[in-house]
Amino acid sequence: MLSVKGLCAGYGALTILKGIDLGIGKGEVVGLVGANGAGKTTLVRTLAGLLPARDGEIRLGGKDITRIPPHLRSGFGLAVVLENRNLFGELTVRENLALAERAGRGRRRVFTLERIVDLFPAVGEKLYVRCDLLSGGQQQQVAIGRALLLQPDIMLMDEPSTGLAPKVVKDILDVLGRLRADGMSIILVEQNIAIASSATSRAYVMAIGRVAHEIGEGDWPRFMADEKLVSAYLGHHQGAAHQ
Numbered sequence: 001m002l003s004v005k006g007l008c009a010g011y012g013a014l015t016i017l018k019g020i021d022l023g024i025g026k027g028e029v030v031g032l033v034g035a036n037g038a039g040k041t042t043l044v045r046t047l048a049g050l051l052p053a054r055d056g057e058i059r060l061g062g063k064d065i066t067r068i069p070p071h072l073r074s075g076f077g078l079a080v081v082l083e084n085r086n087l088f089g090e091l092t093v094r095e096n097l098a099l100a101e102r103a104g105r106g107r108r109r110v111f112t113l114e115r116i117v118d119l120f121p122a123v124g125e126k127l128y129v130r131c132d133l134l135s136g137g138q139q140q141q142v143a144i145g146r147a148l149l150l151q152p153d154i155m156l157m158d159e160p161s162t163g164l165a166p167k168v169v170k171d172i173l174d175v176l177g178r179l180r181a182d183g184m185s186i187i188l189v190e191q192n193i194a195i196a197s198s199a200t201s202r203a204y205v206m207a208i209g210r211v212a213h214e215i216g217e218g219d220w221p222r223f224m225a226d227e228k229l230v231s232a233y234l235g236h237h238q239g240a241a242h243q
């Protein structure tokens with residue numbers, strides 16, 4: 001579905017991503033974890049096309065999208081939910097969703113407004129409310145709904161749990177589980193490994209702009225139990241939490 005080879009990117013004179021290799025198949029939910037500053041958001045921005053790749057290749061569904069501008073990548077099946085959610089605050093929920101519905105028109109229609117409301121009932125209750133008046137959790141749900149209306153094959157999500165109450169996080173993870181059951185591929189960037197390990201079947205661990213470690217299918221319990229490994233890659237705080 002998505003394959004990334006030797007991807008390099010950075011800011012000005014700084015090279016942050018130093019040759020990233022990763023792959024994700026259809027219907028997989030794969031984690032991207034790593035300590036603060038490891039380069040996760042830089043990778044998301046590069047995959048989204050918001051930051052140019054300096055070297056390497058991004059292929060989606062067999063097509064090279066490395067140089068495709070960000071607003072055209074949804075036409076290739078990629079939808080991105082950025083950490084700041086990027087909703088139009090002065091527009092209503094319905095209007096934000098309508099923009100995505102229009103952008104997704106060229107693709108096979110799997111997600112409708114009804115389906116989004118079924119996945120996120122709270123979104124249905126707020127359709128005519130301006131997005132800037134919603135809670136963080138509601139905004140996150142609208143942002144995911146908007147991404148789905150682009151009719152993607154793969155969703156890239158940057159820390160959707162940040163700042164949200166545990167109950168809201170659980171609701172969102174439940175929805176990701178339902179999407180995965182329907183064949184959606186998801187890359188979940190998540191700093192909190194308790195969340196990452198419960199929501200993903202395998203993960204890439206980033207450190208200083210590289211994939212430093214891979215947590216394979218079924219390997220989460222072993223990784224979590226290894227306090228040294230957790231501390232080395234994710235910081236002492238999380239390591240201590242899993243002693």
Ligand SMILES: Nc1ncnc2c1ncn2[C@@H]1O[C@H](COP(=O)(O)OP(=O)(O)OP(=O)(O)O)[C@@H](O)[C@H]1O
Pocket residue numbers: 011014016034035036037038039040041042043191
């Ligand atoms: N606009 C920018 N200009 C220069 N350097 C940047 C910029 N954005 C990020 N960086 C640097 O790139 C490195 C990787 O940052 P990035 O935000 O990708 O990490 P991260 O893994 O997402 O961390 P976090 O979990 O804290 O968001 C850091 O050293 C950061 O200081």
